[in-house]
Amino acid sequence: MHLDGQFSVSAAQADVYAFLTDPATISRHMPDVKDVVIEDADHFSVTARVGVSHIKGSMVMKLEIRDRQAPVSTTVVGRGTGLASVVDMVTSFTLSAGPPLDENGLAAEPALRTEGNQTVVHWEGDVTISGKLAAFGPQGLLDRIARKNVDTFIEGIRSGLLARSAPPLKT
Secondary structure, eight states, X not given: OEEEEEEEESSOHHHXXXXXXXXXXXXXXXXXXXXXXXXXXXXXXEEEEEEETTEEEEEEEXXXXXXXXXXXXXXXXXXXXXXXXXXXXXXXXXXXXXOOBOTTSSXXXXXGOOSSOOEEEEEEEEEEEEEGGGGGTTTTHHHHHHHHHHHHXXXXXXXHHHHHHSOOOOO
């Protein structure tokens, strides 16, 4: 299964890169993650709840950040096991400065733009699933679940970056 897209965030490119390549930070925004084990700056594992039709349980995904090209691009390679299935994935992103994008991936109208730094995140991912979960691929169910999780993840990235850039509350 191949997925790709782009979105914009109101943050400097270097800040977005640092956010996306920090296992402790990015794992907090992954959907349905129950546990995170960080080995080092490039290797970490997440345990996530997975549910597809009548198959429900947990998968452990071992992830490695590769090909760091700060502050422009990187690749994350992972292998997940659980539920009598194996999931292999390769995800990459490329960052560029630019105007915010609308829901169609087009530059937003000037009246809708916010002041400050804007970064466009171009991403793509390839996922191969084998075992019991693979039976749901031909029906399109896995694709719909994957797209929903990507949307949730993107919103988590946006809110995480927004929280980082918000001024501290005065007491």
